Amino acid sequence: MDLVVNISGTNGNIQISLSPKSAGDIEDSSGSLVFPFYNDNFVMTFHMKRKGWEFPAGTREEGETPLECAKRESFEEAGAILKNVKALGYYTVNNGDKKLKYAIYKAEIDRFEPKPSWSETDLVKLFTELPEDISYQDDVYKIVLNHIKSTEGKM
Numbered sequence: 001m002d003l004v005v006n007i008s009g010t011n012g013n014i015q016i017s018l019s020p021k022s023a024g025d026i027e028d029s030s031g032s033l034v035f036p037f038y039n040d041n042f043v044m045t046f047h048m049k050r051k052g053w054e055f056p057a058g059t060r061e062e063g064e065t066p067l068e069c070a071k072r073e074s075f076e077e078a079g080a081i082l083k084n085v086k087a088l089g090y091y092t093v094n095n096g097d098k099k100l101k102y103a104i105y106k107a108e109i110d111r112f113e114p115k116p117s118w119s120e121t122d123l124v125k126l127f128t129e130l131p132e133d134i135s136y137q138d139d140v141y142k143i144v145l146n147h148i149k150s151t152e153g154k155m
Contacts, residue, residue: 013094016144025089033070038112038126043078043124045124047120047122056078056080074109076116078112
């Protein structure tokens with residue numbers, strides 16, 4: 001199922017593109033967003049500075065692929081070691097001055113390890129529904145989770 005959604009977000013206009021075709025168009029992404037699952041629950045982390053729950057995400061480092069970024073961010077923010085990582089597509093944020101593109105992945109967590117002591121996140125928690133106090137109130141999380149549920153029949 002192909003899905004393209006345009007929404008207004010905190011940091012600019014957002015376009016979400018989820019489809020097999022857009023999943024193959026992520027190599028030029030500037031970062032990655034991961035929806036990690038563990039025992040049929042999704043895993044989120046509490047970001048101390050933004051005072052809200054988030055999925056692991058971040059900007060690519062030099063020489064890093066979007067997939068490598070997704071795996072690194074999941075470990076740094078949640079202590080999660082991923083398996084069965086699947087590209088779902090991407091989203092772009094356009095605030096007029098610049099346009100950022102983030103690859104979107106769904107993954108299973110193989111196991112948890114201790115997060116680095118310098119991690120910018122605090123708690124790691126399993127959820128079956130999005131909590132109210134998420135960092136970004138722009139519906140990206142809700143749209144992607146609904147897409148996962150509708151295409152895979154579970155969440």
